[in-house]
Amino acid sequence: METGDHAQLPLSGILPDELVIEILSRIPIKSLLQFRCVSKSWKSLISHNPQFVKLHLHNSPKNDNLILFVNKGLDEEEDDFDIRAIYCSKQTLLDNNISSIVNAEDGRCFVVNDTNWSVGSCNGLVCFRSHxxxxxxxxxxxxxxxxxxxLISKKSPALYVNKLPGDPFSPARYGFGYDSSSDTYKVVVMILGLENTIVKVHSMGESCWKEILSFPTFPIGELDGQFLNGTLNWLALDKSGYGYDWRTVTVNHLVIFSLDLEKETYRHLSLPAGLVEVSCVESNLKVLGGYLCFFFHYRGTHFVMWQMKEFGVEMSWTQLFIISDQHLQFDIDHPLIPLCTSENGDVIVMARTDDFGAIIYNWKSNRVELIETNNEFLENGEDYVESLVFPG
Structure with a gap:
């Protein structure tokens, strides 16, 4: 950052400006926003200087916070489900203090519903889709x-997707990530056609959508694209899902579709070698603690998780754990959804999607603890890092 970007800081007579900026870049957002009142130059630095925004983001803890989606049940007045996206610390969840999360103050909470849902989180921004x-x-x-x-932005330009004949579900999958080469946040929509899947992209702040790719692969599963190292990643079928006989789908038909947001190109990554049986319905990808993870339910009796130790290197797949449903103290009828990991990665929290509560599992010590949520469902969770990035 050049000297002219932060001239006349109040402490410049005591400490070098560069040191003052380095100190400020390591301060939590809540306190930093209060420091805007110190002077006009501090307000300009904190609120309007893009270099400082990037420096603060770079220095912010990367595995401390979470966006947690909590379903509080049916709203009797509006006959709709009350689902809230709540910004909280992971440690609060790991400490089994769910009540303090559910009762979060309004400013740290965003109400979502069946027509308004999350697409992903990246660099302090959470992307929502309404339809x-x-x-x-x-x-x-x-x-x-x-x-x-x-802060929340205005609506993006509309995107129109035609439903497929005879298919009651949406023919689209979504993702949200950051292209560092152009300093642009991008929404990606993959639309299934009768023969090919097409990809459309909207860059935050622009007024249009553009089509960038067409190919036969189609993502599956309930989770959106997972952002890691400049790419969005989906578990996918190796050809158009519209042409599959689902009764014949095997593990050999599954790949990881990885979209490079800078180059707007894609490649297929292989799943861990040696997999014999995987259920498409109960398998998916999740970025946890900065690693791409693949999880699935094996033969209706065990939950299995693999971690790609070095992203993009297929030989680096490592099985983290395999745990029986009996040990989880849970008769699983629906897939577990990983929410977050502890800072050292030894502990993982997983939502029980067909029941109230969640599971805290220490896979190093093989210890299981149940989280009770007082008749509230934990729908999903996404890693979140505090930032000054403006949602414009």
Missing amino acids: LVNNEVIESHFRFWNPALR
């Missing part, structure tokens, strides 16, 4: 929320 179905056309808009700043 409206009109006949056979799905109209979607996207907004960006920074819970640390308590």
Whole structure:
């Protein structure tokens, strides 16, 4: 950062400006926002200097916070489910203090519902999609929320997707990530056609969508694209899902579709070698603690998780654990959803998607603890890092 970007800082007579900026870049957002009142130059630095925003993001702890999606049940007044995206510390969840999370103050909470759902989190921004179905056309808009700043953007330009004949589900999958080469945040939509999947991209702040790719692969599963190292990653079928006989799908048909946001190209990554049987319905990907993880339910009796130790290197797949449903103290009818890991990665929290509560599992000590949530479902969780990135 050049000297002219931060001239006349109040402490410049005591400490060098560069040191003052380095100190400020390591301060939590809540305190930093209060420091804007110190002077006009500090306010300008904290609120409007893009180099300082990047420096603060670089120095912010990367595995401390979480966006947790909590379903509080049916809203009797509006006849709709009350689902909240809540910004919280992971340690609160790991300490089994769910009540303090559910009762978070309004400024750290965003209400979502069946027509308004998360697409992903990246660099302090959370992307939400709202949709409206009109006949056979799905109209979607996207907004960006920074819970640390308590700011949310206006709606993006509309995206229109035609439903496929006879298919009641949405023919699209979504992802949200950051292209460092252009300093751009991008929403990616993959739309299944009768023969190929097409990819459309919207860059935050722009007024249009553009089509970038067409190919036969199609992502599956309930989770959106997982952002890691400049790429979005989905578990996918190796050809168009519309042409599959699902009764014949095996592990050999599954790949990881990895989209490079800078080059706008893709490649296929292999799943761990030696897999014999994997259920497509109960398998998926999740970025946990900065690593791409592949998890699945094996033969209806065990939960299995693998971790790619070096992203993009298929030989680096390592099985973290395999644990029986009996040891989890849980009769699983639906897949578990990993929410987060501890800082050292030894402990993982998993939502029980067909029951109230979650599971805290220390895979090093093989110890299981249950989280009770007082009749509230934990739907999902996403890693979150505090930032000053403006959701515009």
